Each structure stands twice: as structure tokens, then as C-alpha cells.
Amino acid sequence: GAGVSQSPSNKVTEKGKDVELRCDPISGHTALYWYRQSLGQGLEFLIYFQGNSAPDKSGLPSDRFSAERTGGSVSTLTIQRTQQEDSAVYLCASSLGLAATYEQYFGPGTRLTVT
Amino acid sequence: KNQVEQSPQSLIILEGKNCTLQCNYTVSPFSNLRWYKQDTGRGPVSLTIMTFSENTKSNGRYTATLDADTKQSSLHITASQLSDSASYICVVSDSGSARQLTFGSGTQLTVLP
Numbered sequence: 001g002a003g004v005s006q007s008p009s010n011k012v013t014e015k016g017k018d019v020e021l022r023c024d025p026i027s028g029h030t031a032l033y034w035y036r037q038s039l040g041q042g043l044e045f046l047i048y049f050q051g052n053s054a055p056d057k058s059g060l061p062s063d064r065f066s067a068e069r070t071g072g073s074v075s076t077l078t079i080q081r082t083q084q085e086d087s088a089v090y091l092c093a094s095s096l097g098l099a100a101t102y103e104q105y106f107g108p109g110t111r112l113t114v115t
Numbered sequence: 116k117n118q119v120e121q122s123p124q125s126l127i128i129l130e131g132k133n134c135t136l137q138c139n140y141t142v143s144p145f146s147n148l149r150w151y152k153q154d155t156g157r158g159p160v161s162l163t164i165m166t167f168s169e170n171t172k173s174n175g176r177y178t179a180t181l182d183a184d185t186k187q188s189s190l191h192i193t194a195s196q197l198s199d200s201a202s203y204i205c206v207v208s209d210s211g212s213a214r215q216l217t218f219g220s221g222t223q224l225t226v227l228p
Contacts, residue, residue: 004158035218042119042204042218043159091158101147101166106158 004107025094117142119219138188138205146208
């Protein structure tokens with residue numbers, strides 16, 4: 001079946017603009033995660049959604065970042081008033097559940113460049 | 116603070132040779148450890164997952180080891196191929212919830228013909 005898809009694959013934006021990144025998880029996966037990968041750094045957890053539960057937003061770096069998941073499927077990560085330090089690859093992953101033994105399947109990522 | 120340290124940062128080997136990548140962690144309490152392979156421009160793909168009671172796990176030419184006492188893991192790649200060129204990421208979970216993952220910064224492996 002189809003894997004996790006993300007769009008756009010690349011996004012170049014000017015400092016101060018808002019951007020929206022989209023993630024389509026694998027059908028049937030109840031858990032969805034957003035990560036940020038900066039050059040030379042490990043993946044940084046941003047937020048996760050599990051079913052209809054309230055999302056864990058503990059990893060969001062500032063109130064400029066927000067995410068929503070509509071209908072338990074597609075998710076959008078929004079960054080308002082982008083800054084140059086927001087430049088990174090944003091990865092989305094989904095899994096069957098939250099338990100640590102469920103494998104996370106990653107999308108190809110969106111490379112965001114803030115000029 | 117939970118940390119995962121990987122070494123070396125980068126490695127270049129010739130096709131057909133073996134190599135070993137290292138991962139040291141200070142995550143507690145330990146739940147499991149995973150190795151991921153990330154090709155350039157792609158998302159990470161899981162290679163192995165190991166729990167506390169497992170010492171060795173193989174996936175084709177990839178063999179992962181875990182020493183929970185010393186908090187060390189290694190990933191051994193046998194008879195390397197050009198397609199093995201990628202970043203290898205060690206990820207440690209500190210609870211029963213997948214969100215509690217600590218990622219290493221990866222080892223960039225380059226296999227030359």
C-alpha cells in the first residue's frame with residue numbers, strides 16, 4: 001500500500017511569511033508524529049497525535065508552531081512568521097499505535113528554507 | 116537529560132568491506148533501541164528493534180547488538196554494497212510510549228566502488 005506522503009517536498013519562503021506543511025499518513029494508522037531534522041542534528045520531536053486524544057505539543061519550539069489533524073487522517077503543520085532558524089527538514093511519521101514496539105513509518109520530508 | 120551518542124560521525128569504506136557503527140546512550144528507563152537507515156532525501160527506514168532482553172538481532176547483512184549493562188549498541192554491516200551509503204540513526208525509547216524517543220545524530224556511511 002501507499003506509504004506516508006508529505007507535501008511540498010521543498011519550500012522556500014521569505015522570513016516573516018507563514019507556511020503550511022502537509023502529511024498524509026498510512027491508512028489505518030492512529031498515531032501521527034512530526035519531527036524536525038536540522039543539518040547535522042538528530043531528529044527533534046515536535047508533536048504527536050493519537051486517535052481522538054488531545055495532541056502532545058510538548059516538543060513545539062514556540063507558539064509560532066501549530067499542528068492539526070483533521071478526521072484522524074491528514075495533518076498540517078503550520079509555522080507562522082517564519083524565522084531563518086526554522087530552516088530544516090520536517091518529517092512526518094505514522095504508526096499503528098503509540099506503544100514503543102510499533103514501528104514508525106516516515107515520509108520523505110519537506111525541506112523548508114527561510115531566506 | 117536523555118542522550119544518544121553515535122560514532123563515528125562519518126565513515127568511508129570500500130565496497131565489499133565490513134564496518135561497525137557505535138551507539139552509546141544514557142536514556143533511562145530503557146524500553147527499546149532501534150536502528151534506522153536514512154537515504155539522502157528520504158525518510159528513515161527501520162532496520163532493527165531490540166528490547167532489553169535481546170543481545171543480537173540480524174536483518175540480512177545488518178546485525179545489531181545491545182549491551183544494556185554498558186548502554187551500548189552496535190550495528191555491523193557485512194559485505195557492504197554501494198546502496199548501503201546512507202545515514203544510520205540510533206534511536207532509544209525511554210518508556211512504553213513511542214513519543215519518548217531520543218534520536219542520535221547519525222553516522223554518515225559512504226561506500227565507494
